[in-house]
Amino acid sequence: MLSTSARLLRLASLLQSRRHWPGAALAEALGVESRTLRRDIDRLRELGYPVEASSGVGGGYAMGRGAALPPLLLDDEEAVALAIALRAAGATVGGMEATALQLVGKLDQLMPARLQRRASALHAVTLSLRTGEPLVDAGRLSALAAACRDGRALHFHYRKHAGDTDARHVQPQRLANYGRRWYLVAWDVDRADWRTFRIDRIEGALEPGEAFPPRPLPADVAARLERGIAYAPFACRVTLRLAGSAEELQAALPLWCGVVEPLTDTHSLLHMGAETPEGLLAQVLMIDREVEWVGGNVPAASFARVLGRLSSLFSGVREEVTA
Structure with missing residues (x-):
């Protein structure tokens, strides 16, 4: 049987890997009895992990949302993938270079040597060719994503392909990425039709508008x-x-x-x-x-x-x- 500390790490990792765990399945995965599982759940809560429990036929355990971010446990493949993605993030999205470097530094300190070599290999042998400044800012992407998620209309000024600018009132639905470019798929309220906007051509502030009911995307949204x-x-x-x-x-x-x-x-x-x-x-x-x-x-x-x-x-x- 695993030691208590190793078992707690394993338990936290399992809870972060799925939205919900039936109690019996979680105890079986850890190789412990239900009484031991309950004690370990209490220990995780004392360490700051917001573990939620439910009873009944579909009862079990789930990792909830707390006031502070608890330690995130990653397996080898996840840690390497995260390190590689962070090193590449600054090339396409602006405003996150310093944060990405801080996270890479934290990962480098925590990862064992065998994983450090794997995670840094791609970066060490890659030549970074001149591609220009990032075309979109991380803050703007986050604001647009939140508007899509929350169903909140937006007002903004948009610079068209020909260079002239006009005001737009849209109901944002999805973000799409193609290479270094990002696009917003939205319902244009004034034109009563679907439109695609290059995010680097959205100028000025994003003014939030009214909430709107869910609108199904057209089946041919990718073709559009x-x-x-x-x-x-x-x-x-x-x-x-x-x-x-x-x-x-x-x-x-x-x-x-x-x-x-x-x-x-x-x-x-x-x-x-x-x-x-x-x-x-x-x-x-x-x-x-x-x-x-x-x-x-x-x-x-x-x-x-x-x-x-x-x-x-x-x-x-x-x-x-x-x-």
């Missing part, structure tokens, strides 16, 4: 978000026809490439967007697949002008090869 990221905001847009099912192409093409729409069992449509005809042609070439033109809003003369520049550029290469 992808279209809002990779297609809708851009001035130049085209639609191409590709061989392959939608599932196959979605797995093969990166999200920034465009939005895939099923057409038949063997072919799909790809909706692509870019700021300029040059950027759009570059994306088409990077697909590295045979494509068929379906339609778009870019004049053929614009593409012809870009292709003419490319032809002039590489004519010198042909002359060098011939010589």
